[in-house]
Amino acid sequence: xxxxxxIFGAQTYFGISLCERLLEEGIEVKAVLFDRGTSETxxxxxxxxxxxxxxxxxxxNDSYYRESExxxxxxxxxxxxxxxxxxxxxxxxxxxxxxxxxxxxxxxxNSHHVHNEYxxxxxxLKEHSILILPTIYGASLSRSNKINKALIxxxxxxxxxxxxxxxxxxxxxxxxxxxxxLENVESKFYTFSMKKDLNPENSLPIRFVEDKQNLNKKxxxxxxxxxxxxISIEEGLQKQISDLxxxxxxxx
Numbered sequence: 211x212x213x214x215x216x217i218f219g220a221q222t223y224f225g226i227s228l229c230e231r232l233l234e235e236g237i238e239v240k241a242v243l244f245d246r247g248t249s250e251t252x253x254x255x256x257x258x259x260x261x262x263x264x265x266x267x268x269x270x271n272d273s274y275y276r277e278s279e280x281x282x283x284x285x286x287x288x289x290x291x292x293x294x295x296x297x298x299x300x301x302x303x304x305x306x307x308x309x310x311x312x313x314x315x316x317x318x319x320n321s322h323h324v325h326n327e328y329x330x331x332x333x334x335l336k337e338h339s340i341l342i343l344p345t346i347y348g349a350s351l352s353r354s355n356k357i358n359k360a361l362i363x364x365x366x367x368x369x370x371x372x373x374x375x376x377x378x379x380x381x382x383x384x385x386x387x388x389x390x391x392l393e394n395v396e397s398k399f400y401t402f403s404m405k406k407d408l409n410p411e412n413s414l415p416i417r418f419v420e421d422k423q424n425l426n427k428k429x430x431x432x433x434x435x436x437x438x439x440x441i442s443i444e445e446g447l448q449k450q451i452s453d454l455x456x457x458x459x460x461x462x
Contacts, residue, residue: 212392214238214280216314218289218305219298220270223355224319224346224384225290226258231385233265240281242271244301258350275308284314286392291320303334317341317395319388332398341388342401342429345374347450348381361451364415371417372447379404380439380446387437397433404439414444 215232219225220241232239269278287309289302302318309316316338318331331340347357357378363369379387379402387402441449 212237212285214240214284215392216240216242216275216281216284216287216308218242218275218287218301219244219291222290222292223351224343224381225288227348227381227385228288228290228388229268230258231389233267235389236267238267238269238280240269240271240275240278240284242275242305243273245273275305277308281312284312287312287314287316289316289318291318299330299334306335306338309338315339315395317392319343321345339395339397340399341391342399342432343384344377344379344402344404346379346381346384347446349449349453351381351450353454357447357450358454361447361454365451365454371415373417373419375419377401377403378443379437380441383437383439383441387435391435397431399429399432400435401432402435402437404437414447416443416447 212232215237217225217229217239220229220239221243225241229239229241287305289305291298291302306316308314316335317340318335318338319341321343345356347355351358353359353362357374360369360372360374364372383404384402391400
């Protein structure tokens with residue numbers, strides 16, 4: 211049973227969402243926040259931290275990790291990466307050293323867009339595990355997210371279709387699937403997939419672009435976990451569009 215977790219990169223959209231989910235289960239979380247990102251991203255993180263910051267189970271390490279006596283009993287160390295940052299390998303190596311020092315299980319999480327560098331990751335991670343996420347979407351998401359970019363182009367009539375990549379998953383479902391995975395991490399590589407059948411009466415012109423670098427062909431021994439989504443793609447994107455319109459209205 212998992213009782214304490216350290217999350218490196220807790221300032222990421224996925225990282226802070228995972229923190230919230232673990233806290234809901236009564237799990238102690240040490241959140242290590244790296245000082246990076248745009249002012250928009252920092253504002254989003256600060257808002258979320260204000261919401262959860264009074265939780266007695268949450269400890270925050272700003273900018274770098276500081277070991278405490280409680281960490282000797284840590285059950286899992288997680289590193290949440292960012293696809294737009296190619297300079298995080300040094301931070302990743304430091305977190306792996308921490309996991310080895312504390313004799314803890316370790317899981318590296320990042321988007322499937324980084325799988326071109328997976329050979330380098332394998333060398334760094336050695337016996338530890340990797341979770342390669344689909345493109346994530348959901349509330350409180352930065353406009354730089356690939357889904358939001360596609361929706362904004364559609365709303366501005368720059369594109370007649372909403373072009374999204376083959377692998378997508380709502381943040382709530384991705385976090386829930388990750389939480390369920392933690393107790394059963396055995397394989398080296400994991401990824402999530404979601405059924406993407408579209409409603410014929412769908413009001414949104416959605417077009418999927420297949421992943422040219424098929425993960426199953428690229429990565430040997432990849433364990434694909436099918437996730438039952440709590441919301442259809444159409445409903446999820448409609449809600450995302452509604453949120454974007456509200457943001458635009460507030461800015462005007």
